[in-house]
Every structure is written in C-alpha cells, then in structure tokens.
Amino acid sequence: MHSDPRPIGVFDSGIGGLTVLRHLLRLMPGEDFVYLGDTARVPYGNKSAETVRLYASQCADFLLRHDVKMIVVACNTASALALDMLRSHHSIPVLGVIEPAAGEAVRLTRSGSIGVIGTRATINSESYLKAISDVAGDRPIAIHSRPCPLLVPLVEEGWVDAPATRLIAEEYVRPLRQAGIDTLVLGCTHYPILAPVLQDLLPNVALVDCGECAAHQAMQLLEPHGESGHVPRLSLYVTDNTPAFTSLASTFLGRRVDEPVRVSLDGPQPVGRG
Amino acid sequence: MHSDPRPIGVFDSGIGGLTVLRHLLRLMPGEDFVYLGDTARVPYGNKSAETVRLYASQCADFLLRHDVKMIVVACNTASALALDMLRSHHSIPVLGVIEPAAGEAVRLTRSGSIGVIGTRATINSESYLKAISDVAGDRPIAIHSRPCPLLVPLVEEGWVDAPATRLIAEEYVRPLRQAGIDTLVLGCTHYPILAPVLQDLLPNVALVDCGECAAHQAMQLLEPHGESGHVPRLSLYVTDNTPAFTSLASTFLGRRVDEPVRVSLDGPQPVGRG
Numbered sequence: 001m002h003s004d005p006r007p008i009g010v011f012d013s014g015i016g017g018l019t020v021l022r023h024l025l026r027l028m029p030g031e032d033f034v035y036l037g038d039t040a041r042v043p044y045g046n047k048s049a050e051t052v053r054l055y056a057s058q059c060a061d062f063l064l065r066h067d068v069k070m071i072v073v074a075c076n077t078a079s080a081l082a083l084d085m086l087r088s089h090h091s092i093p094v095l096g097v098i099e100p101a102a103g104e105a106v107r108l109t110r111s112g113s114i115g116v117i118g119t120r121a122t123i124n125s126e127s128y129l130k131a132i133s134d135v136a137g138d139r140p141i142a143i144h145s146r147p148c149p150l151l152v153p154l155v156e157e158g159w160v161d162a163p164a165t166r167l168i169a170e171e172y173v174r175p176l177r178q179a180g181i182d183t184l185v186l187g188c189t190h191y192p193i194l195a196p197v198l199q200d201l202l203p204n205v206a207l208v209d210c211g212e213c214a215a216h217q218a219m220q221l222l223e224p225h226g227e228s229g230h231v232p233r234l235s236l237y238v239t240d241n242t243p244a245f246t247s248l249a250s251t252f253l254g255r256r257v258d259e260p261v262r263v264s265l266d267g268p269q270p271v272g273r274g
Numbered sequence: 275m276h277s278d279p280r281p282i283g284v285f286d287s288g289i290g291g292l293t294v295l296r297h298l299l300r301l302m303p304g305e306d307f308v309y310l311g312d313t314a315r316v317p318y319g320n321k322s323a324e325t326v327r328l329y330a331s332q333c334a335d336f337l338l339r340h341d342v343k344m345i346v347v348a349c350n351t352a353s354a355l356a357l358d359m360l361r362s363h364h365s366i367p368v369l370g371v372i373e374p375a376a377g378e379a380v381r382l383t384r385s386g387s388i389g390v391i392g393t394r395a396t397i398n399s400e401s402y403l404k405a406i407s408d409v410a411g412d413r414p415i416a417i418h419s420r421p422c423p424l425l426v427p428l429v430e431e432g433w434v435d436a437p438a439t440r441l442i443a444e445e446y447v448r449p450l451r452q453a454g455i456d457t458l459v460l461g462c463t464h465y466p467i468l469a470p471v472l473q474d475l476l477p478n479v480a481l482v483d484c485g486e487c488a489a490h491q492a493m494q495l496l497e498p499h500g501e502s503g504h505v506p507r508l509s510l511y512v513t514d515n516t517p518a519f520t521s522l523a524s525t526f527l528g529r530r531v532d533e534p535v536r537v538s539l540d541g542p543q544p545v546g547r548g
Binding site: 039040041046047048050051120124149150152153154156157159162163164167168171240241242243244266 | 314315394398424
C-alpha cells in the first residue's frame with residue numbers, strides 16, 4: 001500500500017513547539033516535517049484571542065503552501081484559541097495539543113483531581129476545562145488550573161535549575177498540591193524542559209507532556225509512511241532570526257538543528273516556493 | 275509668540291513606554307500626546323535588529339499620520355537599533371531614550387564606573403557603550419553592562435516585591451556591585467518600577483531613569499506650549515487589546531488611563547483619520 005508522502009506541518013509561536021516536534025520525529029521516523037516558528041511575534045500567550053487567531057491562520061496558510069497533509073498546532077495558546085477556526089477553514093486534519101493531553105490526564109488520574117498549568121491566554125480560554133470535561137463524561141473530575149507566565153521566560157533564559165526558578169515554580173504549584181492533584185498537564189510547550197523541577201516539587205504527581213500525547217494521536221491518524229531507514233526531512237522556518245532560536249533549538253529538539261530559513265507572513269507571499 | 279500646537283508622538287513595544295510618557299506629561303503639561311504601544315508584537319527586546327527596525331518604522335509612520343511635531347522613541351531596544359534610521363527618514367525631531375540617559379550617567383558618576391542594565395538586544399547593540407563614550411570624551415569611564423531579560427516579565431506579572439524578583443535582581447546586579455559602579459542606567463522602560471528593589475540591592479548607587487532624562491531633553495527642544503490650565507489631550511493606541519495593558523497601564527503611567535484604541539500597523543492604512 002502506498003501512503004501519502006507529503007510532509008506533516010507543525011507550527012508554534014516560536015521555539016517551544018520543537019518539544020512537540022521531538023516526539024513527532026521519534027514516533028514517526030518515516031515522515032517528513034515542515035516546522036514554522038513565528039519568532040517575530042512570539043509570545044502568543046499574553047496576546048488577545050483575536051490576534052492569536054490572525055497569527056495562527058497566517059501560520060497555517062504558510063504550511064499549506066508547503067503542501068502538508070496534516071497540521072499540528074504545537075502551541076497551546078493557538079490550540080486553545082484557534083483550533084476550531086482552523087478546522088473549519090481547512091480540509092486536511094488539524095491537530096491541537098489540548099485534546100490529546102486532556103484524554104491522557106483523564107486516563108492517568110486515580111483521585112480525579114487534575115492540575116493544569118499554561119500561559120494566561122490558555123488558562124483563561126478554559127479549553128482544558130472543556131476538553132477534560134468532554135473526555136470525563138459522567139466521571140466526576142476536579143480541575144485546578146493556574147497560569148504560570150514566568151516559566152516561559154525562565155526556560156528561554158536557560159534558568160532551568162536556578163534557585164529562582166524553583167522558588168517561582170513552587171509559588172505556582174503550591175495551590176495545586178494543596179488541592180490534592182495526582183496528575184498535572186504541562187499545558188505549554190516550554191514546560192517539559194522544567195519537568196525535573198516540577199516532578200521534584202510534586203513527587204507523587206503524574207506529569208502529562210502535551211507534545212508526546214499529540215504525537216501519539218498524529219501517529220494513530222496517519223498511515224505509516226516511509227521505508228525503513230528513511231531519514232526524515234526536516235524543513236525549519238522562522239519569522240525572525242532571533243538569538244534564542246539558535247541557542248535553544250537543540251535543547252528543545254534534543255538533536256542538532258540546522259540554521260532555520262527566515263520567512264515573512266504579513267506581506268505578499270511568493271507562491272510555490274520551498 | 276504662538277508655538278506649535280501639534281501633539282508629541284511617543285511609541286513603545288508595549289506598555290513600558292508609559293513610564294516615559296509619565297515624565298513627559300509631568301514636565302510638559304501644556305502639550306498634547308499620541309502614544310502607540312505595539313502590544314501585538316511585544317516584546318522587541320529578544321528580536322533581531324532587522325525586525326525591530328521594521329516594527330519601529332511602522333510605529334513612526336503611524337504617529338506621523340497623526341501629525342506629530344516630534345517623536346519620542348520610548349523603547350530602549352528601538353532607540354538602540356532604529357534611531358539613526360528613523361532620523362534619516364523623517365524631518366521632525368526624533369528623540370531616543372539612550373543619549374539623554376548616557377549624558378545624565380556621565381554627569382552623575384564620581385568614580386567613573388557606570389553600570390547599564392537592559393534587554394538582550396539593547397545591551398548587545400552596545401548603544402549605551404557608544405553613547406556614554408561620546409559624552410565622556412577624554413574622561414576615562416568604565417562601563418559594565420548586563421542584559422536582564424527576566425525583569426520585564428516579572429514587572430508585567432506584578433511581581434514587584436516578590437522574593438523571586440529580589441533573588442533574580444541580585445543575581446543580575448552582583449557583578450555590577452563587584453565592579454564598583456556608583457551609577458546605574460535603568461536601560462529599559464520597565465525597570466523604574468523595580469527602582470525600590472534595585473536601590474535596596476545597590477544602596478550607594480545613583481539610578482538613572484531613561485524616561486525622566488528623555489523628557490528633560492524633549493522639554494529643552496520644544497518651545498513651551500499651551501495656556502496655563504491646559505489639560506493635556508492624551509490619545510492612546512495599541513496594536514492588540516492585551517489584558518496586561520489595562521491592568522498595568524495605571525501603574526506605569528501613575529494616573530488613571532482610558533481604554534486604548536486598537537489599530538493595525540501591518541495592513542493597508544486609512545489615511546487622514548485620528
């Protein structure tokens with residue numbers, strides 16, 4: 001059987017989505033990938049819903065011009081605010097990171113008390129609340145969510161083990177611990193980098209990595225593709241050549257990264273390139 | 275004598291420039307002001323020089339369509355990277371925040387050892403280094419600079435007195451204290467909000483507030499305008515209605531703030547409005 005050789009498109013507000021791409025590459029070594037990081041307008045997490053939707057639709061349009069067969073919205077904020085819009089506009093599968101993580105959290109919890117941390121925009125959207133309630137159905141589940149906006153800049157500065165990071169993370173998770181959660185959704189692409197610190201602060205809590213859950217769901221949706229020994233082709237695009245991308249990309253992706261290609265999403269777009 | 279009744283334009287990457295506007299309003303109560311915060315693309319401090327120049331020129335064009343008589347670039351990053359370009363493109367005075375602060379720092383220092391803190395882009399541009407050296411002339415001055423990218427998100431989260439903020443600020447200023455600075459330039463619009471913490475950590479160091487210095491220079495450049503009893507007209511524009519603007523604007527400006535008007539800088543611009 002010949003399966004679809006077109007690449008999978010992945011976009012994020014910036015560099016964080018590479019933690020999602022990492023799992024996609026690991027689980028689907030037979031696929032090719034096009035990754036777009038909107039580094040010229042990062043972050044999305046403190047912007048309005050209207051602006052996030054505009055940016056997300058521009059990112060999706062860019063990926064479609066690269067003839068992708070599926071779009072993975074790696075950014076939690078964009079998944080929370082723009083997924084329905086993207087699905088209604090495009091006929092290819094559009095996968096977010098929230099529904100898969102919600103499903104995994106409901107499967108994992110024993111106590112029925114789930115914590116969710118994310119950007120202010122993600123938490124305010126109540127998308128996790130809705131997604132977890134949808135999966136849980138009649139099962140009673142208590143959801144405790146907390147916006148943690150300082151964790152992204154701390155990770156981007158590389159302050160992963162710093163005392164200040166531990167202090168801030170403790171401040172954020174204290175009410176979740178007091179609420180007795182046994183499962184915590186890391187509802188932002190940057191947070192898996194802080195998993196060791198968070199696990200230390202919440203030793204008996206299961207951590208849910210959105211990127212891993214989304215990669216599993218993507219794998220279920222697609223026919224296996226590629227011969228054994230296929231080396232995935234990874235095309236990396238950014239909207240700005242920020243210093244952070246180059247210095248952090250390897251940490252986020254877990255492998256060496258080539259220099260990304262800079263593109264513009266605002267202006268007139270050349271068609272049929274790339 | 276009849277002086278120029280047109281407003282003064284002020285732009286910033288977001289909300290921070292309100293700390294500059296605060297001093298402009300205080301020192302020039304006879305003037306009207308148009309403020310633009312590019313909240314849809316904030317922050318500028320971790321983006322590339324090319325991108326910051328593009329954004330700054332779009333902000334300046336917007337202000338010129340409002341018939342301003344002078345532009346104050348309230349953002350340190352834009353002042354560092356785009357001031358020369360803006361001056362070469364426009365005939366009205368374009369004032370940045372770096373030169374005025376550099377002059378004040380050289381006037382204040384006794385030991386000749388000056389510290390500068392700012393965003394990564396501001397510090398990497400070496401604009402303060404050049405500006406301070408220009409003012410100092412033959413006088414030997416040692417400049418110790420340090421990027422402090424975590425201070426902006428801490429201020430935006432309102433963590434002004436938090437233990438974590440003190441810990442991070444101490445981490446940042448320790449090498450400056452060890453270098454024996456007696457003057458510290460707060461090279462980012464957000465930092466004056468942290469002045470009490472910074473002064474506590476550096477009790478014998480004079481703090482230089484860029485916004486205050488820029489406002490003094492603007493006042494020197496302009497004819498006094500407006501009758502006594504004039505109530506300054508303040509027009510506030512933003513590129514995104516972010517929650518942060520509304521919640522923090524009053525803190526930054528030091529007075530109650532009306533709801534800002536949202537505008538777009540990317541697309542086609544209506545001419546002659548506002």
